[in-house]
Amino acid sequence: MTTTLPAQPAPTPPTPRPGPGTRLRVGVLTTSATLHAVLARQCTAAGHPPIVHATPRVYRSNGDPEADRERLAAIAGQVHGTPVVSAHARELATRLDKFDLDVLVAYGYPTLVPPDALATPRVGVLNLHSSRLPDLRGAAPVPAAILRGDRELWGTAHLMDARYDAGPVVVQRPLLELPAWCTYDEGHETITEALVGLLPTALALLARGFAGTRQDEGRATYAELPPEADRASIDLARPVAEVQARMRFARWMGRTPHTRVHGHPYRLGRPHLRPGPGRTPIPCANAHLWVEECTPILDHENAARAQARPSTRSSPPVQTTDAAPAHHRSAASIGGSVSVDGPNASGKTTLMLGLARAFRVPGLDTGPTYRAAAAYAIPQGVPPADLARHLTVVVRPGLPQRLLWRGVDTLDDDLFGPRASANISQVAGDPQWREAIRAIHAQVCARHRDIVVVGRDVAPTLLPDATLSVFLDADPQVRRARRELQWADHPERPVHVDALSPRDLATRAWITEHRPQARRLDLDTTTMRIDEVLDSVRRALPG
Missing domain, CATH: 3.40.50.170 (Formyl transferase, N-terminal domain)
Structure with a gap:
């Protein structure tokens, strides 16, 4: 100004x-x-x-x-x-x-x-x-x-x-x-x-x-500079270039930029004008801005605290698709497989991608496979026994997975579209579909000694002997805010976030009962940045 x-x-x-x-x-x-x-x-x-x-x-x-x-x-x-x-x-x-x-x-x-x-x-x-x-x-x-x-x-x-x-x-x-x-x-x-x-x-x-x-x-x-009290507050009603400049200014002044989306306060990280791994879309007046961190803040006191505590690292939000490569372990290998269970929007996928990138190992997210079966297999009359002939999961070290239906990449619009939504309960509740999908995931895990796998029931059904079994949880209010922000430009996608389901409680109990203390980790990510989650998991890895 x-x-x-x-x-x-x-x-x-x-x-x-x-x-x-x-x-x-x-x-x-x-x-x-x-x-x-x-x-x-x-x-x-x-x-x-x-x-x-x-x-x-x-x-x-x-x-x-x-x-x-x-x-x-x-x-x-x-x-x-x-x-x-x-x-x-x-x-x-x-x-x-x-x-x-x-x-x-x-x-x-x-x-x-x-x-x-x-x-x-x-x-x-x-x-x-x-x-x-x-x-x-x-x-x-x-x-x-x-x-x-x-x-x-x-x-x-x-x-x-x-x-x-x-x-x-x-x-x-x-x-x-x-x-x-x-x-x-x-x-x-x-x-x-x-x-x-x-x-x-x-x-x-x-x-x-x-x-x-x-x-x-x-x-x-x-x-001229804005008043001290306004130096970190970001108005998303402004054009995207102005919002980006305001965020860069807040960072220079030692403040962490923050804003409100759908009434919820968020702490923001480094902004970009184009999408990319680990970036969350933020709607501005004339276009989207893509940020590396978009972490919910629980209340106004936390918002004020966020202004006074700048982060020196760009920490991706719990709901985005990649993580900064700031957590490299001294060893070349992650030391085996890592399972990550927990309810939706607790941070599983971001943790998986953060670990995959840090240790250069593949990461498998099991959830999209269920949606692919609901979006493509059921509408096209493909039975569970033939699912593996049409659906391929490709995992790569340090990169997001690819999901191919008959050799062509699946689309998010299909995976979260009306056909998938109409059929997802059938896939999740049918033992035949669940076994067919588990078999695909098991084949992926068998090909990779070092791998990070996230989803529901991963520890008891897919990686019972994992090097480390992680269970993530977060306050439902925070999980809902994360999901609403993730889908801010997709209002047609329903947001379903509840307290821990019997299925989640059963998985947590199985991990507690069957995994040694040194091989399990239970984290509440409600107030944690992703870099803090990554550090906690890294410290818990054996060796």
Whole structure:
């Protein structure tokens, strides 16, 4: 969000005078010890080593003299014997006058430099700014550029005058492509290194007497940010590009974006404009946005907590189709088969795909096979005994499975369409259909020693001797919210989410009774992110 400033006549800055010779007497004006070190390194590499480092007094030390002394000591430790001065803005000119400077290089100085300090160096005060001035003047050009949807970040080295970021431009160029999804802590060092890379060219131009190019006041804009309370709230009634930019901005500001879908609050992860593995569609004003995480939040207090707890990893939602490869085990193998049982929308499929991708093993979701029989076999008169001749399940390491009917991929519109819905109870309740489907799944498992299989009754009927038997559960309210979000653009699909059925309770009891404690894991995923679920299962794997 930017505000265009009205064009106004600007006072002509004094003509800078070139320093003597080609080696400038340079000072550095910035805040942290790290920035002093970075600027000193660039100036020195350009042939103009700093002769003094200046920093604002008690900057961010709450007026504590001891804290100020510690900060000065840290700066001194980075600049290796170069004098360090600390001064209030009103004292800056007096403290720097004795160093007879040609140029004072400034970056991140928190206030306007007073006129007498601007006049102290012979050439002027050279400021570094992360935008294409006069665009995005002010203290927050990077988040403002992200919020505006910019993909490229520019940098400017300009001579300061009495206004914010308004003096003559010495050098200006594109710096880098803005990170698609990162926080300030993750990205600011890269941006700083790119920005200070302007210094060698800028100092060389100043040494030759270049006075800079006047900025066009008619093109001036000022970086403005939303109020603190609104920085993570995402309005899906906006166009998709604006929603994506707002989410990127929230992430940069260290917040986790959140929104409401069908009245339910959700925490959102990295956004994309196209579908892909592990991405959930989110309806915006003019199109869908695809996000890597879309986790239900139970209440408004949790929504507030989500704003304050950014996740450093992109964690797919419990109901999506893939998971980030962030949970690799040191061993090359998962160590055998893993069964995952539980009610619908408890996180079974996402866990399966997360493990499959992390360990590069196949994953089998047994549920779609029942729907394929209901959608294709029964309407076409195929009996249970012939099902395996027409239906093929293809599993691949680290990738979602494929379901082929007579050699052609099945369609979700068919698997969840009216024919499947009309026949699914018959398939699930008929022992012949259940056995035919179990036999197909058993053949898949027999071909793969290492495999993750999810569904209902997997542990007792398909993998009774699994390396690990997992049972997932979650609060019905949360499971319903997950399913409603998953099918937000398919209102024709009914959402049936109840408490644990007798079938689920029987499976859980079987696991408790027949599997050793070291070979079973029972998880309630109500408040868990998928990365936390994956970590819990990874730790439970034997070996």
